[in-house]
Amino acid sequence: MSEGTKEPDGGEEKVVLKTHDGQEFTVDMATANQSGTLKNLLSEVGSSSNNPQVIPLPSSITSRVLGKVVEYCQRHAAGGGRRGGMQALEQFDEELVELDKDMLLDVTYAAAFLDVPRLLDLTSQAVADAIKNMSVEEVRHYFGVVSDFTEEEEKVIRSECPWAFE
């Protein structure tokens, strides 16, 4: 991913990201290269401005979610050197993850699927902040996870690290 921030390739090459709900996002290569998944894919199939590659995305990445990811990638492809420097970039990041729960998890998933490491860090931190003061039961509810532990097994874990449950 370190090469993902390189200069746009003349601004010529474009790629079209198509969501399941039919929306198309046309982005330049510098933006697409922020995503490890797209970068690998495009290095194999290539793309050009006349005949841009259309990449369909799974249904979990809705146009609203992809909009957020593209916004992030475009901003970070431009880097901290423009539009107000690193401080502005940090503020942009902060505001980007001010999302409701479902949206935050969907963007996290999209960041993992599209392999955008720093976006994944950013959203993971936001999720971690949201759940850190929750009870275990509340966290299960937050993620829609059902416990597959028996009562006995849960007791054993608690007794193994009592300091974590005080």
Added chain:
Amino acid sequence: MTKYEHQQQGGSDTNALPPISPKLAVATSDKNHKREIDENAEKTKYIPIDIVESILTEMNPRDIMRLGTVCKDWRAISVQFDPMTRKIPWLITTKVWKATCRLRSVEEDEDSFFKIKFPGIPMLWTLFYNCSHGWLVTEPDHYSPMILLNPFTSVWLQLPACKPAAPNSFVCMSSAPTHPDCILLARDYTNHLYVWRPGDESWTLEEGVLEAFDTIISFKGLFYTWNHRSWCLTIFQVLPLRLRKLVVPCPFDSHSSYVRNLSLVESCGNILLVCITEHVLQPLVVFLFRLDLEKKVWIKMESLGDQALFIVIPRNQAISVSAREVGCSANCIYLTGVWQPFPLGEFSVYNLDNHIIESFPTFIGHNQRRYGCNRFWITPSLS
């Protein structure tokens, strides 16, 4: 386990996403088949496990371990972050008559700390004066026996009661007290040596008196003590007491400066002597020496190499770790303790490369000057 592991796989290997990439490629070459990719779409609220890992890495160890009870998948991840498996010492703060302690991580870019309670211990017995092999140790007196507590497992031991002739000061412990070969030494006002081993129902008084010393360590089945005034290095074993005394001259000028802390420590198979002195102009000067037992001299060392030391002032104890292995700064001395004269914060890092001290203040909201607050370095132990 790094937080980037799954991302590196995706970034460096074009075949890292086999179920997805080929289908994407197919879909892009033939738009009629693009629905194929949707078969893998996530319709339920299932959270992929690598995302759970990514979220947990952003949390402190206490929350990570707590959330290990969410479900089995989460548990599998949380155990990788178990602080018990970390080899880096934690800063532990205990308070008089409080059945809780506070742990703070010294790792860079991570200011995590959490509280541990120890249920069951009588409050009057929680004045911890020492810490050894992951166990906190109290000093015994006529009213209370010596207590050993492992704060991570909440296991605590009550050593034999103090009869009229009994030890009143912890000296040294060769291993965790749950280890069958452990030898625990204590002494009384007259420097008589008392021994306790796991299973003993009373202290064993050794014949003979141990000469006064500044610092002691257990090394390869023997105990070593040294005194900077008498220059006496004593190597001994107990039950029965066998002593070997050597004269190893003091390698530093002990008259012109105030010796704050003198620790023997084992480091990479050597015995080191770490001397921390205070001068009028410099708050802290550190000398390092290595014992040459054959020539009976201390050899000056300029650097610890990859090692880092964790020292408690003025307890004269030290832990040596490989910085690379545990993830702290190499050639540095991590200092803590209870001191008033100079503002060293809650702990400080003395860099032997450039002799710069970096101090880390007490976390906001915690009363630093509170009486009876004791700080130690603790390496978590499950035994």
